[in-house]
Every structure is written in structure tokens, then in C-alpha cells.
Amino acid sequence: MSAEAIIACMGVYVYYGQEEILRDVTFEVKRGAFFPLVGPNGAGKSTLLKVLLGLVRCAQGRINTPFDRHPPGYVPQQASIDPMYPVTLRDIVAMGLYPRTGWWRRRVSEARRSMAEAINRVGLSGHESKSFLELSGGMRQKTLIARALVNGPDVLVLDEPTAGLDEESQREVLTHLMRLKEEHGTTVLMAHHGEYLLNGLAEEVCEIQHGRVLLRKPSDV
Amino acid sequence: MFDGLVRAWNLFPNALAAALLIAVVCSALGVFVLLKRVVFIGITLSEIAALGIALSMAFELPPILGAGILTLASVTMLAAPLESVRLPKDAVMGTVFVLASGLAILVVARSGFGLHEVKTLLYGDIILTSPADLAVMAAVLLPVFAAFLLFLRPILYCSLDRDAARVMGMRVMFWELVYFYCLGLAVSSASKTAGGLLVFCYLVVPPAAGLLLMKRLIPLMLVSTGLAVVATILGITWSLNHDLPANQTIAVAACVLLVGAFLLRAGKHRLIRRRNDVQEH
Numbered sequence: 001m002s003a004e005a006i007i008a009c010m011g012v013y014v015y016y017g018q019e020e021i022l023r024d025v026t027f028e029v030k031r032g033a034f035f036p037l038v039g040p041n042g043a044g045k046s047t048l049l050k051v052l053l054g055l056v057r058c059a060q061g062r063i064n065t066p067f068d069r070h071p072p073g074y075v076p077q078q079a080s081i082d083p084m085y086p087v088t089l090r091d092i093v094a095m096g097l098y099p100r101t102g103w104w105r106r107r108v109s110e111a112r113r114s115m116a117e118a119i120n121r122v123g124l125s126g127h128e129s130k131s132f133l134e135l136s137g138g139m140r141q142k143t144l145i146a147r148a149l150v151n152g153p154d155v156l157v158l159d160e161p162t163a164g165l166d167e168e169s170q171r172e173v174l175t176h177l178m179r180l181k182e183e184h185g186t187t188v189l190m191a192h193h194g195e196y197l198l199n200g201l202a203e204e205v206c207e208i209q210h211g212r213v214l215l216r217k218p219s220d221v
Numbered sequence: 222m223f224d225g226l227v228r229a230w231n232l233f234p235n236a237l238a239a240a241l242l243i244a245v246v247c248s249a250l251g252v253f254v255l256l257k258r259v260v261f262i263g264i265t266l267s268e269i270a271a272l273g274i275a276l277s278m279a280f281e282l283p284p285i286l287g288a289g290i291l292t293l294a295s296v297t298m299l300a301a302p303l304e305s306v307r308l309p310k311d312a313v314m315g316t317v318f319v320l321a322s323g324l325a326i327l328v329v330a331r332s333g334f335g336l337h338e339v340k341t342l343l344y345g346d347i348i349l350t351s352p353a354d355l356a357v358m359a360a361v362l363l364p365v366f367a368a369f370l371l372f373l374r375p376i377l378y379c380s381l382d383r384d385a386a387r388v389m390g391m392r393v394m395f396w397e398l399v400y401f402y403c404l405g406l407a408v409s410s411a412s413k414t415a416g417g418l419l420v421f422c423y424l425v426v427p428p429a430a431g432l433l434l435m436k437r438l439i440p441l442m443l444v445s446t447g448l449a450v451v452a453t454i455l456g457i458t459w460s461l462n463h464d465l466p467a468n469q470t471i472a473v474a475a476c477v478l479l480v481g482a483f484l485l486r487a488g489k490h491r492l493i494r495r496r497n498d499v500q501e502h
Contacts, residue, residue, distance in 0.1 A: 053388050067388075074388040085256055085381050086432070086441045095378045099389050103375045131436040147385070157388075 005064075006031040006155060006187050007052060012061030014047055014211075021047050023211040025061070031154075032185045034178065034201060036192045039208035045191035046077070046159050048208065052189070053157060066154065071099055073148025073186075075158040078140050083133040089143050090128040093119055096150035118150040122176060138169035145176065156180065158190040162197070170197055225458030232461065239350040239358055240453045240471065243411040246362045247423035248449035249442050250369060250404050255428045257380055262299060263424035265314045266408040267417030268321040269295045274413050275328040278338075285357055288409035295321075296405035300397050345416020348460075348467045354414050361410035369403045376400045377438065415468065422472040423449055430475075430482035448478050 002008075005028035014022040021044045029035045037045045050056040052065055053074060065072075073096070081092070096118070097111050119125055122142040127135070135143060141161050148156055156177070162170040178201055180186045192198065198205060207214045229237050254263055270288040277287030295317060299310070341349065369376070379386045379396040386393050411420050431445035456471025 050384070053384075055384055055387060071389050074385050076382065076384055080384060081382055082256070084432070086436050086438045087377075087381065088437060091438070092381075095381065095385070096389070098374070098378060098386075098391060103372055133436075 002028060004030050006066060007189065008062075008064040009048075009052065010062045010064075012048075012051060012058045012063065014044070014051055014056060014058050016047075021211055022051070022058070022208075025211075025213050027206055027213055027215055029187060029189055032181065032187055033203070034181050034188045034190075035204065035206065036190050036198050036202050037206045037208060038192050038198070041193070043208040044211050045208055048213075049157055049159050049189070049191055070154055071151070072155040072157050073145075073151065073153035075141075075144045075148045075156070075161050077159050077163060078137065078144065081132060081140075081144075085132065088129050088131050089119070089124060089135065089139075089146075090115070092132060092143050093146045093150055096147035099151060114150050114152070118146040121149060121180075122146045137165050138172065141165065141169075141173055142176070145173070149180070152184075153186070155187045155189065158188070160191050160193055163193060167197075174198075174201060225462065226454050229454075229457045229461055233348055233350075233457075235350040235352055235355045236348045236467070237453075237457060239355050239414055240347050240457060240467075241450060242355075242358060242362055243407075243415050243420065244423055244427075244449035244453045245446045246366045246369075246407050247411060247420060248427040248445045249366065250400075250407055251424035251428040252431065252438070252442050252445055253376065253380060253400060254404070254424050255432060259310070259314075260425055261311055261314045261318070262404070263408070263421045264417060265299075265318040265321070266292055266295065266405060267412050267420050268318050268325065270409040270412035271417060272321045272325040272328065273409065275325045275332070278334070279328055279332045284413050285361070285410055288412060289361075289406065292405040292409035293402060296401040297398065300394075300401045345412065345414055345419065345468060346466070347415055347419065347457075347471070350414045358410050358414065361406055365403045365406045365410075368399070372396065372399055373438075418472055419468040422475050426472070426475040426479050427452065430479040433479075433482045433486045448482070449475065452478050 007029040009028075010026050012022055012025040013020070025048065037048060039045050047056055051058050052063060052067075053072070054067065093115050097115065101108075101111060116125070119128060122145050124139060124142055124146060127139065130139075132140060132143065145156075145158070145161065148158075158177070161177070162173050165173065174197055177188050177190070181188050204215055204217060207216060226237075251263070254260060269291050273286075273288035273291035274284040275287075276282075276291070277284045280287075299314060299317070375386075375391060375396045376399065378389075379391060379393045380400075383393055386396075408420055408424075411423075415423075427449040428441075428445045430448050431441045435441035435444050452475035453471050456474040457467055459465060459474065460467040460470040
């Protein structure tokens with residue numbers, strides 16, 4: 001693992017039952033990079049993110065991340081939250097404070113300030129009391145990004161944050177992520193279905209095809 | 222209603238106190254039964270508790286002991302992730318339900334219990350609550366309710382977004398078990414007096430009405446417990462006035478309140494739509 005890398009994945013293999021999902025995956029993510037994982041549906045993008053996050057075990061290989069000591073900000077696919085839950089935007093963002101507060105501590109004024117700041121950073125101030133069900137697709141995505149940001153993580157891991165959004169909302173979400181990377185030096189690791197919106201944003205894309213990865217410049221697309 | 226409440230209190234203070242206690246605890250816990258979409262667990266746990274009570278009586282042990290042990294063991298099994306064995310949780314719960322119901326009847330059939338004991342054992346009768354029953358129930362339900370409220374945040378977060386909770390370092394399996402143990406203890410201690418039907422009703426019907434009316438968790442839990450209390454008072458009052466079985470009358474009253482909540486929501490939505498139409502024109 002090189003000195004400037006924050007995440008390293010070396011010779012990783014993942015199986016679901018007998019099926020091979022990832023084969024000999026090796027790459028590094030540099031600190032402060034914007035690192036998109038691209039590929040068709042079912043290529044293994046989400047699985048790779050889950051392996052890095054420790055949610056899925058790899059059968060073989062080594063993974064180095066700082067996530068044990070510094071939990072990353074994680075933005076799952078929107079569908080991971082059941083809209084039937086009676087929660088507001090504020091409740092969801094407050095969930096991100098859990099590593100800081102635990103179950104026993106009340107939210108102190110500092111935590112409240114962090115929440116207001118995270119909500120403001122994604123442009124959702126004034127919508128705090130809206131229920132998750134009432135929010136549009138783009139607003140739901142931004143809510144999940146605010147939850148991931150509330151603890152000021154070094155790394156942000158996003159699983160298809162633009163899925164199901166119209167092109168304008170997709171651009172808006174990507175622009176937000178770029179701003180985060182530039183203003184706060186946050187490393188952004190993101191699974192992304194399409195590629196054309198990434199031109200000019202990332203130095204490098206990691207393409208996954210049939211469980212194998214290929215690193216290349218986005219201009220090659 | 223108030224006169225009926227006073228009369229019920231004068232005639233059956235233990236029954237009323239027990240019913241209100243079960244109503245509050247089970248309808249609050251039931252909110253997560255609906256949110257986690259595991260409604261079937263309510264009736265399954267009730268049947269397991271009935272089996273535990275039957276076994277305890279057959280072996281002359283305290284009923285709460287058998288009900289508690291069996292329910293907690295089942296809850297531990299049901300809370301385990303079963304995706305790896307490609308078996309839907311509902312299928313497991315269904316099988317456990319059938320097994321527990323069948324075994325409860327078999328145990329009872331082989332015992333020397335009379336018909337009245339068997340009916341009370343399997344269906345419960347809140348009116349027959351003794352001071353000892355109430356004391357045991359309070360000793361279990363009050364700490365369970367306190368633990369549930371104390372750990373509400375991690376229980377909510379682990380249920381709302383399992384993966385994100387794990388990434389944040391939360392022990393998802395532990396908090397899931399905390400919730401299911403609370404549920405198991407509540408159902409096992411309430412089942413002997415309230416019976417499977419009433420416990421299941423409290424776990425499902427008032428929370429469903431609350432879900433129709435409220436958009437936030439705490440107000441939803443308050444409405445759910447409030448409606449369960451109202452259904453209990455109405456049910457006991459009606460059952461006294463018309464000489465009806467109390468458990469079933471409370472269950473029907475809860476369903477009537479659910480229909481009322483549905484109509485209230487439908488009326489509110491129609492009003493909002495009409496107001497929006499007027500504004501557009």
C-alpha cells in the first residue's frame with residue numbers, strides 16, 4: 001500500500017454461494033480522490049463497496065481501510081430505507097451522530113450544530129421536519145448524504161447516489177460531491193451506473209466487468 | 222365511558238389494571254412489529270407462550286417460567302438472519318406457529334385439566350386476573366417497557382437502515398435481540414391472562430391505527446398506546462354492560478377504532494385535495 005493511499009484492495013475474491021462475484025480485485029484509492037466505480041448492473045459494484053465497508057466478507061485477499069478507527073460516511077441506495085418508517089429528514093441525519101452520542105447521551109448543542117451544518121451543506125435547510133416519504137428522490141439522496149457528512153468523515157462511500165434521479169438532479173448530487181472533495185479534502189468512493197456525467201470530474205475510473213476491475217482515465221470512455 | 226370505567230374499576234380492579242398495562246406495553250412494542258414487517262411474529266409468540274404455559278402446568282411449574290423460557294429461545298432463533306439458508310422468515314414463523322399450536326393442544330389433551338382450565342389456558346380471560354398475576358405481569362412488563370424506551374434510538378436505527386448502522390459501528394444483531402427479547406418477555410408474561418388473540422390485537426391493531434394518523438415515531442407510539450387504552454376501557458365497559466367476553470370485546474373495539482382512524486385519514490386527505498383544487502382554480 002503506497003503512502004498516499006487511504007484504501008487498498010489486494011487480490012480480493014468474493015463468492016455468493018458457488019457464484020464468483022469479484023475476481024482478483026486490486027486497486028488503491030488516494031487520499032482526497034474522487035474515485036468512481038462504474039459498470040453495468042450486476043457487475044459487482046455494490047458488492048465491492050460492501051467488502052470495503054466490512055459488510056460482506058471476502059474469500060481471499062487483503063483490504064486496508066481506516067474504517068475501524070474512523071467510520072466512513074456511508075450513503076446506501078435510496079431503497080435501503082423503507083418509506084413506511086415514521087421518520088423526518090432531521091431524524092435520519094441524527095442517526096449519523098450515533099457514533100458520537102451512543103444510546104445513552106442526549107444530543108448536545110455541538111451535535112445539533114453539526115446536524116444543522118450538514119443539512120445546510122446539502123441545501124436542505126428548512127425541510128428538516130418533512131417526513132422521508134414526502135421528500136423527492138433527489139432530496140432523499142441529499143438527506144442520506146447529509147447523514148453521512150454529519151460526523152465529518154475522511155471518506156465518503158456512496159452506492160449509486162444518482163440512481164433513479166433525473167439528469168438535473170444527478171448533476172446536482174455530483175456537483176455537491178465534488179465540492180465536498182475540493183473544500184474539505186474528503187475522499188469520495190462511489191458506485192455509479194452511467195459514465196458520461198463523470199467526464200471532467202474524476203481523474204480515474206474503476207470499471208468492473210464480470211467481477212474484474214480495470215483502472216482507466218475517464219477520457220478513454 | 223367514565224361511569225363504565227369507575228364500575229369496571231370497582232368490580233375488577235386487577236383486570237382493568239392488567240389490561241391497561243398490557244395495552245400500553247404491547248401497543249408501543251407493536252409499532253416495531255409493523256415497521257419491521259413481522260406481524261406474524263405476534264401470533265407465533267403468543268402460541269409459543271401458550272405451549273410454555275401448558276408445559277409448565279403439566280409439570281407443575283410457574284406458568285411464566287415455561288412461557289418465558291420457550292418464548293426467549295424462539296425469539297433468539299427467529300431473530301437470526303436466515304437468508305443464507307434461503308428460507309423466508311415467514312415460513313419459519315409459520316412452521317413454529319403450527320408446531321406450537323399443535324403441541325399446546327397435545328400437552329393439554331394428555332393432562333388432567335378440566336375444560337374451563339383448558340379454555341383459560343389457551344384463550345385467556347382478562348377478567349380472571351388475580352392480584353398475583355398482576356404482580357408478576359407488572360414485575361416483567363414495567364422493566365421491559367423501560368428498557369424499550371431507553372434503547373429506542375439504537376433499536377430504531379438498526380431497524381431503519383441495517384447496513385448503515387453496521388458501518389457506524391453499531392452492534393445490529395445485539396440491538397435486534399434486545400428488541401425481540403423485550404417483545405418475547407412482554408408476550409410471554411401477558412399471554413396467560415390476556416390470551417393470544419388480545420395480545421396479538423394490541424401488537425398490531427392500535428399501531429396500525431397510529432401509522433395511519435401519525436408521521437413521526439414518538440407521536441405514533443403515543444397515539445398507538447392511547448388508542449389501545451381507549452379500546453381497553455371501551456371493551457371492558459361494553460363487556461360488563463352486555464355480558465360479553467372481555468378479551469374479544471376489547472379486540473373488536475380496537476378494530477372499530479382502526480376503522481375510525483382510516484376514515485379520519487381518508488376525510489383529511491379528501492379535504493386537502495379539495496383545498497388544493499380550489500387554490501389551483
